[in-house]
Amino acid sequence: MTYAHLTTNELVIIEAYHQEGKKISAIAKSLGRARQTIYNVVAYLEQGYSAYDYYEHYKVNKKRCGRHNTQLSKEETDFIQSHLEKDWSLDVIKGTYPNKVSCSMRTLYRLADRGVFKKENLPWKGKRKQNGKKEMRGKQAFRRDIRERAERYPTFDREFGHFEGDTIVGKDSKSAAITLVERQSKVIIALQTNGRKAQDIEQSLRDWLTKFPKNLFKSMTFDCGKEFSNWKSLSNEYDIDIFFADPGCPGQRGLNEHSNGLLRRHGLPKQTDFNEISQEVLSAIADKRNNIPRKSLNYQTPLQVFLSYFKVSNLI
Missing domain, CATH: 3.30.420.10 (Ribonuclease H-like superfamily/Ribonuclease H)
Known part of the structure; x- marks a missing residue:
């Protein structure tokens, strides 16, 4: 089951119940939350802070959560860039030298989208000819069919x-x-x-x-x-x-x-x-x-x- 963070409404309710002197177990039962979750908020409130202060503190901590952007070393970046200049593709570089590139192939392409690598003359995108275009060049009358x-x-x-x-x-x-x-x-x-x-x-x-x-x-x-x-x-x-x-x-x-x-x-x-x-x-x-x-x-x-x-x- 995925854990749901406390909402601002729940924080306000916890603060109100705490000011009324309700026990942590009663607050937890009322909100359908774990007692430890309620205790963490109450302990913060008892230090003289408000529900708003707790929420601001939560947002600061949340920014540090999750996966951080991958950073390649200068040696790795130079190695990849040198092969790109030889017309190698990113998947070929990773597949040929798996031990010299520390990130995955998909991450390499994300780094390229972020502009970490310089690469021009990318493959075609979209259709090269309009739908319904008729071939006007000469064709052979007799040939062996494919x-x-x-x-x-x-x-x-x-x-x-x-x-x-x-x-x-x-x-x-x-x-x-x-x-x-x-x-x-x-x-x-x-x-x-x-x-x-x-x-x-x-x-x-x-x-x-x-x-x-x-x-x-x-x-x-x-x-x-x-x-x-x-x-x-x-x-x-x-x-x-x-x-x-x-x-x-x-x-x-x-x-x-x-x-x-x-x-x-x-x-x-x-x-x-x-x-x-x-x-x-x-x-x-x-x-x-x-x-x-x-x-x-x-x-x-x-x-x-x-x-x-x-x-x-x-x-x-």
Whole structure:
């Protein structure tokens, strides 16, 4: 049962009964309170104070009750801030270094709300497109539906080698880069391309796939844009299944969309001219994300998980 503090009315009644000379047991029975509770008030009144004085004293004491705001040491704050500046999230910092952060993950976010940490470029909030927005970009007439993927790979969610892909467009929509994300390891691949046409995308993917043995990767899932219309030749030559999400359904490639957002916020904003960025720079930006631990990977980095599958396959 939760204890209820004495109200101001009860304090006034206790003071009146005490002045009339009533016994503590009688007052306690009349108010339905414990005798010790009444005794504490009466003892205070007998020192020459009033019920009002007792209530003011109570309010001062009550301010000292309850949980106090968490205070981190300067070493902890500096440690957390240094990792935030490397684009680590608060939950990843706590999960990766549980012994170096003394408070809980939820408390870390409360401290961030209080302004203890400095963090800009937070993730998107709200909807990016209005409800009912129609997709006006070109779409392929023939493509392999994403539902075929479930039939072809019953254990799709547990297998290594399935990618989600897309292009991110640069300044004035005149340049682009290809992004791929492997679903199990969440490793991000960023590829340079000479243009946005289908033959440019095909050539870049072809150059990347030739670096790996055939049958290592099983499938790729793209959106249905025309830039991926040369998918058949890639699928046949490299023995990899290529599927396409439904138009206007980015959630069917949610991991890739999320990864594109990470790249946008941490190195490739929308005003980027990809014609002026080399493959080395693209790879460096992707590698930065691939070397940050992720909670969904049990605080391993995507690169660690990706390479672990290569060890299993005896490729490294």
